[in-house]
Amino acid sequence: SLLCYPPGPIQAMPSQSNDAHSNTASPRRGYRVTGRAAHLRVARLFEALLLHEEATGADDHTTHDEQTRWIDTSPYASTAATPSNTTNDTTDNIEPEISFLWENAPRYETKSIRDAVQVYSHLPNGINVLDDKWALARLMPSNCNDNDEALATLESHCFRGSEGFVTFAKRVGLLLSTNEHNAANNDEHSEAVQYQFQDLMQHNSQQQQLPPPPKNLWVIKDAMSNGAGGIWIVDPFNAHEFTDEQQTILHPQHRYIAQQYAWPPTLYKQRKCHVRVYGLLTSDGRAYVHKRAFLHVANEIFEYDSSSSSASDGIETQEHDRANKGSVRFEPSVHITNCCANSHDDDKFSGEICVELDKPGPFSTPSIDSSSGRDLPLGDYFPSIAASVAALAEKSAAYVQGGQANNGFEYLGLDFVLSSVPVEGDGHSTRRKPVAYLLEVNAPPSQDTATGLPHAEELHDEVISDLLRLWVLPNLGIKSVSLNGWKCVFSPPKGSSVDVEDPSNLIVPSKAAILNKIRWAMFERRTSKMYESSWRKEEAGVAYSESDHPKSHKCESEKENSIFDADSFVSFVRSQFPYFS
Numbered sequence: 217s218l219l220c221y222p223p224g225p226i227q228a229m230p231s232q233s234n235d236a237h238s239n240t241a242s243p244r245r246g247y248r249v250t251g252r253a254a255h256l257r258v259a260r261l262f263e264a265l266l267l268h269e270e271a272t273g274a275d276d277h278t279t280h281d282e283q284t285r286w287i288d289t290s291p292y293a294s295t296a297a298t299p300s301n302t303t304n305d306t307t308d309n310i311e312p313e314i315s316f317l318w319e320n321a322p323r324y325e326t327k328s329i330r331d332a333v334q335v336y337s338h339l340p341n342g343i344n345v346l347d348d349k350w351a352l353a354r355l356m357p358s359n360c361n362d363n364d365e366a367l368a369t370l371e372s373h374c375f376r377g378s379e380g381f382v383t384f385a386k387r388v389g390l391l392l393s394t395n396e397h398n399a400a401n402n403d404e405h406s407e408a409v410q411y412q413f414q415d416l417m418q419h420n421s422q423q424q425q426l427p428p429p430p431k432n433l434w435v436i437k438d439a440m441s442n443g444a445g446g447i448w449i450v451d452p453f454n455a456h457e458f459t460d461e462q463q464t465i466l467h468p469q470h471r472y473i474a475q476q477y478a479w480p481p482t483l484y485k486q487r488k489c490h491v492r493v494y495g496l497l498t499s500d501g502r503a504y505v506h507k508r509a510f511l512h513v514a515n516e517i518f519e520y521d522s523s524s525s526s527a528s529d530g531i532e533t534q535e536h537d538r539a540n541k542g543s544v545r546f547e548p549s550v551h552i553t554n555c556c557a558n559s560h561d562d563d564k565f566s567g568e569i570c571v572e573l574d575k576p577g578p579f580s581t582p583s584i585d586s587s588s589g590r591d592l593p594l595g596d597y598f599p600s601i602a603a604s605v606a607a608l609a610e611k612s613a614a615y616v617q618g619g620q621a622n623n624g625f626e627y628l629g630l631d632f633v634l635s636s637v638p639v640e641g642d643g644h645s646t647r648r649k650p651v652a653y654l655l656e657v658n659a660p661p662s663q664d665t666a667t668g669l670p671h672a673e674e675l676h677d678e679v680i681s682d683l684l685r686l687w688v689l690p691n692l693g694i695k696s697v698s699l700n701g702w703k704c705v706f707s708p709p710k711g712s713s714v715d716v717e718d719p720s721n722l723i724v725p726s727k728a729a730i731l732n733k734i735r736w737a738m739f740e741r742r743t744s745k746m747y748e749s750s751w752r753k754e755e756a757g758v759a760y761s762e763s764d765h766p767k768s769h770k771c772e773s774e775k776e777n778s779i780f781d782a783d784s785f786v787s788f789v790r791s792q793f794p795y796f797s
Contacts, residue, residue: 245692246289246312250319250326253664255292258318261681262688263288269694287312315692320660331622331724335691337660339499339616339624340725341732346497346612346626347659349473350374350439351736354743355611356604356654358476367603368637368651371476374439374747377468378461381436384474387751390432390455413518414482414636414648416489416511416578416592425646429479435551439471442658449477449546478653481518482634484566489513490553490655491571491594494679495605495628498687499619501708503609505602506679507574507701510672511592513566515549515558553633555666568665568672573598574703579650594634600652601632606706608654613708615736618728620719623691627683629661630654 353372411427438446496504577593632652665672682700
């Protein structure tokens with residue numbers, strides 16, 4: 217169920233003031249937003265909300281003092297312009313205690329204050345788990361949808377460098393023998409069949425014949441890359457380009473993810489696309505999805521060449537490439553939908569298309585008028601998106617816990633590619649249901665726009681303002697909880713590790729981060745061993761159960777969330793830290 221129990225009362229920590237001046241001045245509290253782009257938006261919105269609360273008055277459910285003076289202590293701050301900071305008094309030269317800290321990545325200079333703030337923009341170890349493609353592949357293997365029909369996941373494999381790629385490629389049959397390669401080339405003379413992909417702007421496209429899935433088509437990603445870099449499309453015809461250790465583009469020490477190509481992709485005006493969804497994980501274990509999102513679109517038309525069972529590269533040199541299958545390169549502007557990969561071409565770039573996830577569409581409603589200027593309704597995909605965010609929150613909980621003391625949260629940008637699957641139990645019917653596959657997560661996403669256009673700026677402002685109203689202001693004691701555009705999609709069960717019986721005995725977040733890193737290291741080692749063991753069984757022809765299959769190994773994180781072996785934990789820590797006692 218996606219229903220969440222109501223948030224409990226939020227206890228605002230009292231602001232610490234300097235006793236020498238407590239009788240002569242209003243309380244002074246500080247906030248800090250590091251990073252220029254983040255400060256330009258987050259600090260501005262925070263100040264606007266403070267002014268609004270001062271004008272309307274705090275409600276009866278908070279402990280906010282209307283005379284509190286909030287001081288912007290950010291590196292880029294102009295303190296003269298901050299709310300309630302226009303009165304001179306004897307405390308002006310005293311640094312205020314920081315109550316709210318937002319930073320895109322933890323900085324060394326903020327290390328001493330993170331544990332003591334009332335609200336912090338990260339969970340303990342949150343970035344290491346949630347912003348890592350490798351970790352996402354470990355947490356969300358292809359069979360994690362056993363208990364939720366709405367959850368759709370892609371088969372993923374983890375490896376290191378070109379040597380690891382060779383092992384992966386052999387296991388999944390990417391490396392063709394000479395005879396197989398020649399046979400595939402001979403298939404070029406077969407008659408091409410015309411298919412049609414589903415298109416968000418063509419309501420009747422759902423009734424058309426979809427192309428069959430390609431043979432062994434994968435997306436290779438550098439686990440730590442962002443944007444359009446470190447992404448390659450690989451099939452049996454170009455896989456050999458990644459196997460030569462002397463010339464390969466794969467770094468020998470880098471971690472890589474091989475993710476099954478999401479098929480069939482649902483297009484936008486015949487071009488591949490993905491949805492940037494905004495999510496929120498909070499230290500009380502809940503997960504939220506915002507109703508507003510962006511649709512990002514590739515520049516080139518997406519085509520499919522049925523004779524090669526592979527997505528074509530859609531450029532004029534394709535016919536030349538077909539004559540020599542070994543030199544096929546997939547054109548990024550066809551397959552990669554990130555703004556940074558497409559914004560250079562003003563004539564083809566679709567810009568940032570605003571999306572509404574709480575409105576039915578596109579297939580459950582009449583055809584959409586693309587010229588109306590309204591947000592694109594994609595509510596048909598929301599159940600699948602919500603299921604993925606809920607699964608991510610549940611499966612990562614054991615490795616990001618312990619942020620209650622500073623009311624930590626993780627602001628997420630989640631990229632989903634849209635697709636569809638047959639309706640189960642529908643016989644030979646062509647009916648399909650919309651699904652969204654989670655590709656990667658950014659924690660946090662950029663607070664800047666790719667275009668600077670007013671509609672994109674307004675969407676960013678709305679999402680972050682709603683985040684501040686939902687989590688930051690209530691935990692600062694300024695106002696009560698307000699969901700606005702956020703919808704809760706996951707709430708932990710009663711009695712879970714996030715339940716706090718004694719608020720005065722909370723773990724220090726920095727110490728919780730260390731424990732979470734150790735938990736993750738144990739999980740990673742165990743999962744890696746299971747994965748390799750299952751492949752060795754298959755290669756040796758040993759029978760195994762369905763749950764042991766290397767392509768669909770079970771989510772060990774589920775077991776990790778419920779069972780904690782203290783002896784194994786201590787043993788592992790001692791192996792890594794000799795002086796641990």
